[in-house]
Amino acid sequence: QVQLVESGGGLVQAGGSLRLSCAASVRTFSSISMGWFRQAPGKEREFVAAISWSGDTTSYADSVKDRSTISRDNAKNTVYLQMNSLKPEDTAVYYCAGGLSRAKGGAYNANYWGQGTQVTVSS
Secondary structure: OOOEEEEOOEEEEOOOOEEEEEEEOOOOHHHOOEEEEEEOOOOOOEEEEEEOOOOOOEEEOOOOOOOEEEEEEOOOOEEEEEEOOOOHHHOEEEEEEEEEEEOOOOOEEEEEEOOOEEEEEEO
């Protein structure tokens, strides 16, 4: 059974930084792409960032592109999301996801999902 457990969320002031972590209990971790999504209150879940199985390729939503870095440590079965210069509009529940794919229209989906960690950015 696959489990993704996020940590590192919390309350931070605008302009601050957070590093989210996601520990995965999946044997094939080093061979699957991983990513982060978020869902703000009253909004649909949206893609934030993705990283290939090797870590060589990353992609980001335009809204976080210049402020965030996704990385992974395959030896620790962990993926990270470093977020800097946080804004109140970054407030959301952040979900770790594994086994990403893209639909024809470009939307990301995933085979595995974590329970989410709350990030709240105060102004």
